[in-house]
Amino acid sequence: AKSFRVVVLPGDGIGPEVVEQAIRVLETVSELSPDFELKLESHPFGGCAIDAVGEPLPESTLKACQEADAILMGSIGGPKWGVDAKVRPEVGLLTLRKTLGLYANIRPANLASDSLLNYSPLRPEIAKGTDLIVIRELIGGAYFGKRKEQNVEPNPEEAWDTMIYSVAEVERITRVAAQIALAANPPLEIHSIDKANVLASSRLWRKVVTETLTREYPQLKFDHHLVDSAAMVIVANPRKLNGVILTENLFGDILSDQSSVIPGSLGLLPSASLAGAPSDPSSPNFRPTSGLYEPIHGSAPDIAGKGIANPIGTILSAAMLLRYSLGLEKPAKAIEESVRKALDSEDAGGLGLRTADLGGKSSTKELGDKIIELL
Amino acid sequence: AKSFRVVVLPGDGIGPEVVEQAIRVLETVSELSPDFELKLESHPFGGCAIDAVGEPLPESTLKACQEADAILMGSIGGPKWGVDAKVRPEVGLLTLRKTLGLYANIRPANLASDSLLNYSPLRPEIAKGTDLIVIRELIGGAYFGKRKEQNVEPNPEEAWDTMIYSVAEVERITRVAAQIALAANPPLEIHSIDKANVLASSRLWRKVVTETLTREYPQLKFDHHLVDSAAMVIVANPRKLNGVILTENLFGDILSDQSSVIPGSLGLLPSASLAGAPSDPSSPNFRPTSGLYEPIHGSAPDIAGKGIANPIGTILSAAMLLRYSLGLEKPAKAIEESVRKALDSEDAGGLGLRTADLGGKSSTKELGDKIIELL
Ligand SMILES: CC(C)[C@H](C(=O)O)[C@@H](O)C(=O)O
Ligand SMILES: CC(C)[C@H](C(=O)O)[C@@H](O)C(=O)O
Numbered sequence: 001a002k003s004f005r006v007v008v009l010p011g012d013g014i015g016p017e018v019v020e021q022a023i024r025v026l027e028t029v030s031e032l033s034p035d036f037e038l039k040l041e042s043h044p045f046g047g048c049a050i051d052a053v054g055e056p057l058p059e060s061t062l063k064a065c066q067e068a069d070a071i072l073m074g075s076i077g078g079p080k081w082g083v084d085a086k087v088r089p090e091v092g093l094l095t096l097r098k099t100l101g102l103y104a105n106i107r108p109a110n111l112a113s114d115s116l117l118n119y120s121p122l123r124p125e126i127a128k129g130t131d132l133i134v135i136r137e138l139i140g141g142a143y144f145g146k147r148k149e150q151n152v153e154p155n156p157e158e159a160w161d162t163m164i165y166s167v168a169e170v171e172r173i174t175r176v177a178a179q180i181a182l183a184a185n186p187p188l189e190i191h192s193i194d195k196a197n198v199l200a201s202s203r204l205w206r207k208v209v210t211e212t213l214t215r216e217y218p219q220l221k222f223d224h225h226l227v228d229s230a231a232m233v234i235v236a237n238p239r240k241l242n243g244v245i246l247t248e249n250l251f252g253d254i255l256s257d258q259s260s261v262i263p264g265s266l267g268l269l270p271s272a273s274l275a276g277a278p279s280d281p282s283s284p285n286f287r288p289t290s291g292l293y294e295p296i297h298g299s300a301p302d303i304a305g306k307g308i309a310n311p312i313g314t315i316l317s318a319a320m321l322l323r324y325s326l327g328l329e330k331p332a333k334a335i336e337e338s339v340r341k342a343l344d345s346e347d348a349g350g351l352g353l354r355t356a357d358l359g360g361k362s363s364t365k366e367l368g369d370k371i372i373e374l375l
Numbered sequence: 376a377k378s379f380r381v382v383v384l385p386g387d388g389i390g391p392e393v394v395e396q397a398i399r400v401l402e403t404v405s406e407l408s409p410d411f412e413l414k415l416e417s418h419p420f421g422g423c424a425i426d427a428v429g430e431p432l433p434e435s436t437l438k439a440c441q442e443a444d445a446i447l448m449g450s451i452g453g454p455k456w457g458v459d460a461k462v463r464p465e466v467g468l469l470t471l472r473k474t475l476g477l478y479a480n481i482r483p484a485n486l487a488s489d490s491l492l493n494y495s496p497l498r499p500e501i502a503k504g505t506d507l508i509v510i511r512e513l514i515g516g517a518y519f520g521k522r523k524e525q526n527v528e529p530n531p532e533e534a535w536d537t538m539i540y541s542v543a544e545v546e547r548i549t550r551v552a553a554q555i556a557l558a559a560n561p562p563l564e565i566h567s568i569d570k571a572n573v574l575a576s577s578r579l580w581r582k583v584v585t586e587t588l589t590r591e592y593p594q595l596k597f598d599h600h601l602v603d604s605a606a607m608v609i610v611a612n613p614r615k616l617n618g619v620i621l622t623e624n625l626f627g628d629i630l631s632d633q634s635s636v637i638p639g640s641l642g643l644l645p646s647a648s649l650a651g652a653p654s655d656p657s658s659p660n661f662r663p664t665s666g667l668y669e670p671i672h673g674s675a676p677d678i679a680g681k682g683i684a685n686p687i688g689t690i691l692s693a694a695m696l697l698r699y700s701l702g703l704e705k706p707a708k709a710i711e712e713s714v715r716k717a718l719d720s721e722d723a724g725g726l727g728l729r730t731a732d733l734g735g736k737s738s739t740k741e742l743g744d745k746i747i748e749l750l
Contacts, residue, residue: 083571083581083599090572121501121611142538147575150542150582157542159579163517164535167525195625196458197465200522204534206458207525224458231633232641235610236496250570254629258606266607 003037004326007068009045009061012089013299014309015074021311021368022072022318028372029322029331036328045096046076046089047299056092065100065292070325072318073294078301098139102273102292103169104176105136105252106320109259112268112312113343119264119358122235130238130262133180133188134245136252137173138273140165141201143249163201165248170208172277177246178217179277189243190222193230193251205248227251234258256296265357266297267310270317272324281329291325293317303356307363310355312339315371338374342367378412379701382443384420384436387464388674389684390449396686396743397447397693403747404697404706411703420471421451421464422674431467440475440667445700447693448669453676473514477648477667478544479551480511480627481695484634487643487687488718494639494733497610505613505637508555508563509620511627512548513648515540516576518624538576540623545583547652552621553592554652564618565597568605568626580623602626609633631671640732641672642685645692647699656704666700668692678731682738685730687714690746713749717742 008023010016023040030038043061050056056076065071076089096102110131111117120127145162148155174192181188192209194202206224213222225233227247233240234255247255260269272278276289295313303309316339323332345353353370354360383398385391398415405413418436425431431451440446451464471477485506486492495502520537523530556563567584569577581599588597600608602622608615609630622630635644647653651664670688678684691714698707720728728745729735 083578088572094573121497123496123498126496143573145535149575150579155541158539159575160520160537160539161574161576162535162537164533166530167532195628197463198469198518199536200524200534201536203458204525228628228632231606231629232636235633236636251629253570253603254606254626257603258610258633261607261611 001035001037003039004069005039005067007064007071008040008042009071009073010042011045011074011076011299012047012078013075013301013304015076015299017307017309017364018295018311018314019072019074021364022314024368025315025335025372026318028375029334032375033331046092047078047081050081050087050089055087056089057095062096062099065096069288070290070321071292072321073292074314075295075297075299078299094143096292097273098144100290101139101275103137103139104173104274105138106180106272106274107134107136107256107260107269107296109134109262109269111263112340115344116264120262122262126237127262131242132238132245132259134252134256134259135173135177135180136256137169137248140169141249163199165201165204167208170205171212174209174212174246176277177244178213178220181220181244183280187220190220191241191243191245192222192224193227193245193247193255194224195227197226209246230255231258238262260296265310267355267357268312269296270313270320271296272320274324278324281323281327286327288325288327291321293321307365308356309364310357311364311367315339334375338371341374342370376410376412378414379444380414380442382439382446383415383417384446384448385417386420386449386451386674387422387453388450388676388679390451390674392682392739393670393684393686393689394447394449396739397689399743400690400710400747401693403750404709407750408706421467422453422456425456425462425464430462431464432470437471437474440471444663445665445696446667447696448667449689450670450672450674453674469518471667472648473519475665476514476650478512478514479548479649480513481555481647481649482509482511482631482635482644482671484509484637484644486638488715490719491639495637497637501612502637506617507613507620507634509627509631509634510548510552510555511631512544512623515544516624538574540576540579542583545580546587549584549587549621551652552619553588553595556595556619558655562595565595566616566618566620567597567599568602568620568622568630569599570602572601584621605630606633613637635671640685642730642732643687644671645688645695646671647695649699653699656698656702661702663700663702666696668696682740683731684739685732686739686742690714709750713746716749717745720745
């Protein structure tokens, strides 16, 4: 049996609670299959690491992440380590992304089940059928360009950041979007988002996306949208952008969060941050990609410790981990199926298996139990 | 009688059609009042100016704008002058903003009438009561920072833009937000939006907003939100941000467009771009502010020339023009009242006075007629 090393970073707030259920799910699929074995090990990361050792990303945690086949994270941060704090959890996350070269952030926003339509802030007829995958460049742009803080010479009265992209950076993220688009049958359409009518970095973005797709993936359909217009369409008519939304770091931060409220609860959605294009796990040429997997929700300090957080985003992140970093498509699909069944069980038997974010009374653990039972 | 010079820039696409109705409305309020007189003059601007004289902002148009008491614009651009074109209409707009020092963009997003709730893409119970005013800094940030295009030395493979803000730039836009907040009774809450957990320019933004408001407007309530989180809240629960949304140029571009789909049709919403803080027209110390007023919709080439565009956004922009640049509060209010009545007339008498964007069959001119009749 193949053996994989998975580093777990439970983090802060509800992080440890939701991660616990995802670990149980991973342990179950591994027990059910003779083909592979998972070695799970937890490490401190984020606010809890600041409290324990004074820094969000301790050397030992970074080293474990670098050696792991994949990383599963809960959530980090909280009011205790706010924007004004000296050492902040997010800095650990940004360093981890950069050091591991996790340039491709993948965030699906779709309705896992039509039974959830009533939880969307959009009218059901507008939300229905929304099926977006945001592919966000994660280690370039204004996040990592040169910057100058206020009160620093020269010009202490000014502060600035640089939105910068190179041809190579845009090419590689475009290829990730193309691979994801091609993995679907029929292939997905790619919607590239920029602000090319104003920004030089966006003009480069648009040109390189066009050239890369035309040259290397002539079979794929794609178009370009300005970011302001895309922000309107995502609310007014999200199906119009169904397929892959390909964009740079800062726009992706905004648009992926905006998209993620359509399916009704942030608690449902997973994400992956990869160091390379995900290849098809069912192909003999599958090449694993190191990656960090986490739910998109935050650490939700208001409900931390109460055992009522929705574990589904983390459990679906674990499914993505199996698929993209370990090449294990079968157990990934099995988990996704169980989640869908668990969500639909309310309609079926009136079980009301919903956590508080979806208007229910179930505990984090009860969701975990049900999903495991259905595996 | 006081005489005011108003420059009109009809622009492209549906611009001339909607501007025509706003001019009729302005002429009517001016005829109805012995206190003031409006001198209206049209100038070429945008795509039509490119076609006529090879540039979007001819010298004579700029000069007229500089000498005017206020400017009313339709809309500019279209597929004919796309992102790849040598000379683009938007460049004229950016130059006009910068040259006239129009640093404060004001964009209300509210439901002019509850009878429109059914046109919002949001569930009625979520859209109801939404009352946002986005105040966007308009001549700083990445729009006007130093930039480098691709294929330029050094590093032809890279392109970049600079998001830059100075203390003075943030102070003055904060004061505009404070004035707008104080003009309401009770004063509005201010929600400042940035990305201070990542960007240096946002850290300056947050610090200066906090200091300016605390020092100069201690009576006002304010808070800070990260832009990604704000983009979620605007969809999930927009009332939470009711009041003034204060933000920098690029974030404001995205968030104001996103907000503007909540009220059901872009065709309804006005905007103002001002060179100074708007003072209270009812106060004896009123100081006029030069400004550019325009509907937020684009040139909609698909329906141009058909006479079916919604003129309300432009008519409400004309009302803002009277208020902020001419200090004429009474006719401004009168116009806003007539628009509200015209929109509600469907419920009242089944007139179906709606343009196509709101599911109706009325023409642009019919809307204009009705609003003038109600004045
Ligand atoms: C915590 C923060 C630095 C981070 C980001 O902006 O990338 C977060 O918002 C995210 O999207 O993962
Ligand atoms: C046309 C474009 C340059 C402009 C902008 O980005 O400012 C437009 O989107 C707007 O918001 O007025």
